[in-house]
Amino acid sequence: MWELIRANKRNSIILMVLMAGVLLLLGYIIGSIFDPAGGFFGLAIAPQHQLQSPQMIKTNHAGLWGIAFAATLWFILMLISFSSGDQILLATSRAKPVTHDNYPQLFNIVEEMKIAAALPAMPKVYVIPDPAPNAFATGRNPKSASVAVTAGLLGRLNRDELQGVIAHEISHILHRDILYVTLAGIMLGSIVLLSQVFLRSMFYSSMMGSRRRYSGGRGGSQAQFAMLVIAIIAAIIAPIMAYLLYFALSRRREYLADAGAARLTRYPEGLAGALEKIANDKSPQLATVTKVTAPMYIINPFKKKKQMKLSDLTSTHPPISERIKILRNMTHGASIKDYSDSFTSVTNTKTPVPPAALTKEAVALREASAEARKKERVEKQMRQVGDIMRRINEFVFLTCLCGIKLKVPPNYKGNKVRCPRCKRIHDLPKK
Amino acid sequence: MVPLIIVVVVLVVLIIFVVGIYNALVRLRNQVDNAWSQIDVQLKRRHDLIPNLVETAKGYMKHERGTFEAITEARSKAMGARNVSEASKAEGALGEALSKFMLVVENYPDLKANQNFLSVQEELTSTENKISFARQSYNDQVLFFNNKIQMFPSNIVANSFNFDKRDFFELEAPAEREVPKVSFT
Structure with missing residues (x-):
């Protein structure tokens, strides 16, 4: 489990660096556009005789300004979400804080999972008055985390299933997923914002006429044009790349949180049953959710008419039927390795679990609670x-x-x- | 001059290394202690809940005096336990008595409809779960700590600063291996 958390951190840092690279490169390219000297590729594209001029040899200032702008944008978004990110999410989902007095069972289950995961503090518990069954966790670190579930979820699940869902959320907290999803989300937001601003400004300036036509001669304007095309392509592709990276991260984290939930509860059937009930639910989709907050929830809060193969790349969550199958296939034990084995035998693909976390440990499965056994x-x-x-x-x-x-x-x-x-x-x- | 510098550098690196391992070991030991205190809190909570449970159920279950006595006796034994091995035995027996009681409750629909009893039952179920999860997490921590103590190179630091291995906490259920007695009277 500790190995998993450590490997998670490492992978997240790699992803963050990749995303930061995309963001800064985008800033650089866009900035270069505004450089009258031809910018980024000026040295390569400009004709030979211009290379000699002192103007061309100096560094690409506008590109650096672009980077600075991108970094500032990222920093501001970061500041906002770090100071009050979880509060914003909880407020927009209209979650109400609850205590042991009004929701004893929910509160007890969260406390059980807090103990199982050895979290340093009790997470705050929230209930969202919405009939769609769903849940999410938020908070930067395990010391100040929150768990929110919808009223619809409480009404439909039995104790074991609710425990599975809460364990999944606590696993997100334990694996520091919320921090990384937040960071990656901010990065994604900055990239999208930057490219949008750029594309729009391009659009408007072309409407206004050729305001920025320079007197640098034929070679210079050619370089300018090439640069413009590159920047526009970059501005279109960068957000798509960032989205794909973000979704890949979020799907992988869902699997890992499922593995963590099975290990914490020692009862994969609880979560499997809950997922099945949530998936088969007919109530309308959650009222207060956006594409960016979607990865926080236990299942994709957007209802789709049809699950297509193509949407696999852009979905924030793995297909729910697959998650259920993997959990139900865990018949030998409840360790992370058991989950990983079950994953490979169900999907025939590479396990999402980092190799360092695949330590052998004997984790026995638990029987269903008396209430569920009788019903069964x-x-x-x-x-x-x-x-x-x-x-x-x-x-x-x-x-x-x-x-x-x-x-x-x-x-x-x-x-x-x-x-x-x-x-x-x-x-x-x-x- | 150069050899001296090399020796000093090696020494400094070594000291940093040892300090790092020592601090990691202390942190792990504190985690183990903390996990143990979690178990302790929940066991105490279970002891506190029992009189409440018995009080609520007594009115409905007039013919189950034996069950109540078994629980009360197991409770007082568990509260008097002085060390870990005694505690694990007594707490195991108490858990056994409680789960038997919960089975008997199935025969009393009136009691199961009582709001007060339902809330005590939820608290008790949750406390049972908390005990087993706390035990689970304690044993995880102990395993991690013991591995660290026995593995190279941290075992050298652990030996020279007297970090001792910890015991796992297993709740022993004495009745589990016994054949249930059936009587037709």
Whole structure:
């Protein structure tokens, strides 16, 4: 677990440096545009005879100004979100602070997870009066963190499932994800803002006419034009790159928080059940959410009509069915390594867990709490009775690879059937 | 002159290294102690909750005197425990008695509808969970600390400054391995 936190920090720093590079480069290129001497590529593109002039040999001041501007922008956004970032998020989601007196179970569960994760202080607990089931955590460090859940979530989940959700959020706090998501979000915000400002100013200045046409001769204006094209391309591509990096980070962190939740509760089924309930929920999407705050939530608060493969690159969360499958596939133990093994066997891709965190440790799974066990027993009996009835009525039974049992009625037309959970297509046996 | 400088540099680096390891060990030891105090707090809380629970349930469960006595006795034993091994035995027995009680409660629908009892039950469930999570986190910390003490190079520092290995805390449930007695009377 400690190795995971450390590896997380290292990866985040790499990402931050990459993003900072993109931001500063963008600032440099955009700044260079405003340099009458031809700027960034001036030395390379300008004709030979101009190279001799003292004007060209001097450093690219406008490019440096661009960098300074980008850095200032980043610094201001940083200052705002660091002084009151979590407060802004909590306020915009209309979260109300609660205590042990009005929400004893929620408060107890948060405290249980705080103990399990050995956090230095009790996180503040908030409830959002919204029927859509969702939850998020915020706060820069484990000492001053907050956990918020919606009223819809409290109404739908049992104790074990709520515990799974809270454990997921506490894992985000423990892994310092909020800090890095915030930092990366600010970086992303600065890049988007900078390129927007630039593209708009380009648009308007071209509308106003050729105000900035320089008397530097033919060579100079050619370089100018090339520079302009490069800057515009950069301003379009940089935000896209930054978005993709941001989303990649946020998806990876979701998997790691799931792994952490399984390890803290020793009961992956709790979180799996909760995710299933949240995914199948029919209530309207959360009222107070934006694209930037979306990665903070336990599942993507935006409802999609169809889950397409293409959207995988730009989504902030991994597909929920996959997260459930991975959690349900953890049958040997609840350690981070067990999660990683389950991940590779379910998705056939590289594990999101940093190699340093894959230490062997024996973490036994826990049984369901008495309340959930009893309910499960009753449901199982009901299902068995139902199955007997269906067998009498000549239903066809198929077992899907994802573990679900398909029951096909005898009057079903066609010879293929699709699994409702994993969407695999099965052939029906001939009668 | 040059060899002297090399010796001094090596010495300084070595001292910084040792200080670093020593501080890390102290921090880990404090974490272990803190995790232990977390367990302690929750065990005390469980002891405090029991009289409340018994008081609420007594009116409804007139024929379960044996169950109440078992809980009260286990509680007083657990409160009198003087060291870790005694405590783990007594607390294990208390946990066992409580879970038996919770099973018996299933037969009393009136009691299960009582708001007061429900809130005590939630507190007790949560406290049980907190004990097991605190134990889990304590054992994690102990494992990490013990590994650090035994592994090179920190074992040299640990040995010379008397950092001792810590014991894991396991709640022993004495009845777990016994065959349940069934009687038809």
